Amino acid sequence: MALVSDIYGSMVFNEHTMQERLPSATYKKLMKTIKDGQPLDLEVANVVAHAMKEWAIEKGATHYTHWFQPLTGITSEKHDSFIDPIADGRAIMSFSGKELIQGEPDASSFPSGGLRATFEARGYTAWDPTSYAFIKDEVLCIPTAFCSYTGEALDKKTPLLRSMSAVEVQAKRVLELFGETPHRVVTTVGAEQEYFLISEKDYEKRSDIILTGRTLFGYPPCKGQELEEHYFGAIRPTVNEFMKELDDELWKLGVSAKTKHNEVAPCQHELAPIFANANRAIDENLLTMEKMKLLASHYGLVCLQHEKPFDSINGSGKHNNWSISADNKNLLDPGDSPMENVRFLVFLTGVIQAVDEYQELLRMSVASCGNDHRLGANEAPPAIISMFLGDELGAVVDALVANDEYVAPNGQEMDLGVDVLPNFLKDTTDRNRTSPFAFTGNKFEFRMPGSSVNLSDCNMVLNTAMAKSLKEFADALEGVPAAEFEMAALNYVRNTLRDHQRIIFNGDGYSDEWPEEAARRGLANHKTTADALPCFVEPKSIALFEEFGVLSETEVRSRYEVKLEKYNKLMNIEIRTMKRLTRRDYLPAINNYAAEVARSISEIRTVLPDANVTLQETRLRQLTDGIAEINTQLEELHRLHYQSLEIADEQERANMNAHVIIPVMEKLRAAVDAMEIIVERQWWPVPALNEVLFYC
Numbered sequence: 001m002a003l004v005s006d007i008y009g010s011m012v013f014n015e016h017t018m019q020e021r022l023p024s025a026t027y028k029k030l031m032k033t034i035k036d037g038q039p040l041d042l043e044v045a046n047v048v049a050h051a052m053k054e055w056a057i058e059k060g061a062t063h064y065t066h067w068f069q070p071l072t073g074i075t076s077e078k079h080d081s082f083i084d085p086i087a088d089g090r091a092i093m094s095f096s097g098k099e100l101i102q103g104e105p106d107a108s109s110f111p112s113g114g115l116r117a118t119f120e121a122r123g124y125t126a127w128d129p130t131s132y133a134f135i136k137d138e139v140l141c142i143p144t145a146f147c148s149y150t151g152e153a154l155d156k157k158t159p160l161l162r163s164m165s166a167v168e169v170q171a172k173r174v175l176e177l178f179g180e181t182p183h184r185v186v187t188t189v190g191a192e193q194e195y196f197l198i199s200e201k202d203y204e205k206r207s208d209i210i211l212t213g214r215t216l217f218g219y220p221p222c223k224g225q226e227l228e229e230h231y232f233g234a235i236r237p238t239v240n241e242f243m244k245e246l247d248d249e250l251w252k253l254g255v256s257a258k259t260k261h262n263e264v265a266p267c268q269h270e271l272a273p274i275f276a277n278a279n280r281a282i283d284e285n286l287l288t289m290e291k292m293k294l295l296a297s298h299y300g301l302v303c304l305q306h307e308k309p310f311d312s313i314n315g316s317g318k319h320n321n322w323s324i325s326a327d328n329k330n331l332l333d334p335g336d337s338p339m340e341n342v343r344f345l346v347f348l349t350g351v352i353q354a355v356d357e358y359q360e361l362l363r364m365s366v367a368s369c370g371n372d373h374r375l376g377a378n379e380a381p382p383a384i385i386s387m388f389l390g391d392e393l394g395a396v397v398d399a400l401v402a403n404d405e406y407v408a409p410n411g412q413e414m415d416l417g418v419d420v421l422p423n424f425l426k427d428t429t430d431r432n433r434t435s436p437f438a439f440t441g442n443k444f445e446f447r448m449p450g451s452s453v454n455l456s457d458c459n460m461v462l463n464t465a466m467a468k469s470l471k472e473f474a475d476a477l478e479g480v481p482a483a484e485f486e487m488a489a490l491n492y493v494r495n496t497l498r499d500h501q502r503i504i505f506n507g508d509g510y511s512d513e514w515p516e517e518a519a520r521r522g523l524a525n526h527k528t529t530a531d532a533l534p535c536f537v538e539p540k541s542i543a544l545f546e547e548f549g550v551l552s553e554t555e556v557r558s559r560y561e562v563k564l565e566k567y568n569k570l571m572n573i574e575i576r577t578m579k580r581l582t583r584r585d586y587l588p589a590i591n592n593y594a595a596e597v598a599r600s601i602s603e604i605r606t607v608l609p610d611a612n613v614t615l616q617e618t619r620l621r622q623l624t625d626g627i628a629e630i631n632t633q634l635e636e637l638h639r640l641h642y643q644s645l646e647i648a649d650e651q652e653r654a655n656m657n658a659h660v661i662i663p664v665m666e667k668l669r670a671a672v673d674a675m676e677i678i679v680e681r682q683w684w685p686v687p688a689l690n691e692v693l694f695y696c
């Protein structure tokens, strides 16, 4: 068996491979591009392309692809072989610098939100040298950005990269005031990926999961997650085999898969990598998701990445652990005495200001059809954005705001009362699972993103909002004499915290009082995607993105269109699936069973005319009433569906879907589910959740 250290990164054209394979002048120039953002000339690109090709061919690759992230959010690839036929009938393998740095996929069918008409289909991909090329399934994959003929971004990566530069520029200005001149400032991300694994056999029989990623019907299982036995439980052998292969494959791709465990809900699991530069972390998360889906099939399993595949138990999130570091020094690390660490306080205040000021944009960035079902319960945060600082930082902020003396909590020793067990210092703060944005020691965990989301959007918002906070600080403090700087910085921090303190909430985000309290504080509560999206195109948001060159107004508007359209399309698929399954699977099954019950009543009566068949008659009545109720809801859904399709304005249609249609879908589901528990097992057309969630 190969050692992990031998396979780790073996399929990645990483710095080590570059140094080994490139002439040293080329390597240096490429490093200048990767590390300092300097432009790359074609001559260098030609040398790099040649080395990359030779390396890839040795590893068995026959094709290359520009790997990019269109506005669908997932990754796209079109494979071109290296072959170049020559006159004598043979072929050589070739790959030029131009092919490395630029591509022109016929990309007309990707969403563009009106940025391109089908007859103006040209789009370009451009090499992103800051994320390593890698080999996947014998294809050399080159991470790229994707833009239109007229230069507008058509992907998720470009604005993310722009936002990372924006935050870097402003952070460097701030750090300079502290006498620090780091080479690079980067935002970092660690993406915890939750997912479900169910058996292929059950999956094949559940068209709702196949078509929509979630169960549209299904009476809650007799047992859910209440015994809390699955969380961190021993991993079942098949799942363990899957996880081992997944780790191996990810390690080969240089993805730092670190932690794996069973999650709270039955059949639910999690994989967490070590944090990395945000751009790479997001590329790696997308690769992780792809590998999970693919490898599950080797074990007769299907990997579900929907935010809420099953009602009544936990959904799946993708907690985004975000921080910012200067030459590998974490700027959100409070150190031993946060109150004295003015630089830390400035960056912390920047985050608080950013999250409060742009809370609606942050909420918008993770809004999706699937996440609407997840937020607000089962350890997922509510739709109201707030921040949890914990006891220690909370006390620091309170003391600053009140201009009071700060008393540091003493590191409390944890004594478990058993001599053989070690005593240890307990953390100064607990965790809060109901908080959307929680400080966790030296980073913030944004818990709102759902498991299927591409994290670029929320990081783009976070970075840009943070750039704005830092810019305001630098604008205000540049020019202050060095001797007065610290005092001026603390005053700035104090005033800014005072203005934004409302976003801090350490309590229970699920309590009935919180939405009321949040409303009093003026915090937004956008429960659905339809409510969350409009803020994207508000002047305040457009101004933010334009100020930092992250998105132009045209790009913002096109992205808003794409998100709206996606929501409405997914809703349309869910509604059609519900109607189809009700008409063709559930109603006939219930009807057939009712006929069977009726037959059995007459048969019993034939033999025993005076038999007591009250039970059977009651059951028959329940079934026929149930059929009537299902039919009423189905007709109503059908009527509203057609009415919604007449609405040309996508926002209006989204509003109708979210507020009028979903309640009827819920009623239809309830009517069908009510029949599921009285229809005899063998007559029910699909595996019940009792089976799907406990397959072994």
Ligand SMILES: NC(=O)CC[C@H](N)C(=O)O
Pocket (backbone or CB within 6 Å): 194, 264, 314, 315, 316, 317, 318, 374, 378, 379, 380, 381, 433, 447
């Ligand atoms: N233990 C956990 O953190 C569970 C998180 C939860 N699954 C979510 O949806 O975010």
